[in-house]
Structure formats: structure tokens, C-alpha cells
Amino acid sequence: QVQLLESGGGLVQAEASLRLSCTTSRGTLTSYAVGWFRQAPGKERELVARISGGTTYYADSVKGRFTISRDNAENTVYLQMNRLKPEDTAIYSCAARRYGTLSYNYWGQGTQVTVSS
Numbered sequence: 001q002v003q004l005l006e007s008g009g010g011l012v013q014a015e016a017s018l019r020l021s022c023t024t025s026r027g028t029l030t031s032y033a034v035g036w037f038r039q040a041p042g043k044e045r046e047l048v049a050r051i052s053g054g055t056t057y058y059a060d061s062v063k064g065r066f067t068i069s070r071d072n073a074e075n076t077v078y079l080q081m082n083r084l085k086p087e088d089t090a091i092y093s094c095a096a097r098r099y100g101t102l103s104y105n106y107w108g109q110g111t112q113v114t115v116s117s
Helices: none
Strands: 003-007 010-015 018-024 031-038 048-054 054-058 068-072 078-081 090-098 111-116
Touching: 003 078, 003 090, 018 031, 018 090, 018 111, 048 068, 048 078, 048 090, 054 068, 078 090
Parallel strands: 010 111
Antiparallel strands: 003 018, 018 078, 031 048, 031 090, 048 054, 068 078, 090 111
């Protein structure tokens, strides 16, 4: 099992960049696909980006601006967010899905990202 912890959120102006980190205090992430989700007030949670083995996925709304990557030596998955927009404001959470399973069973507590115009 893994216990996820996010960091790197904050308050920035539009067009700024932030890098979110997702690490685990227990276990290793190498056996898991990891996704970054976000939820804005009054909206459903959405998958923003995912890294699974050597493949990545991005929601259309962030494609070309966000990059997900992993550093196995650091046991960390990153979400580099560039050219942030006010509509990117949300709580961002990372989640892990063990390879071969369908559900994200492990979640972090989330980190707030606020983008001002």
C-alpha cells in the first residue's frame, strides 16, 4: 500500500507556473499508475493527467500546458502546470491505481491551487 502526500499548491496570477508533487510516505509508486485529479467548487472531480508505465494522458483543457512525469528515484510524480488560467483553480489530488486494477484506491489529501486573473 501507499500513502500519498501532495505539495506545491498555492496562489498565483494567471500565466504563472506551479509544480505539484505527489510522493508516498509508505511503499513505492513504481507499481502504480498515478493520476492527478482536480475539483473546483460546484463541479465534479475530473482527471487532469495520468501516467501509467511509459504512457501519459491529459484532459483537453490542460493539454499543451501541463506535464506529468515521475522520478522513480525520488518516488515522486510531478505535475508541471504552465500558463495557468483562473479556470484551473481547484483542489488538486493525486491518486494511485495498482497496475492490473481498475480503481484508484489510494488518494492524497489534496492541495489548493488558486489562479487569480
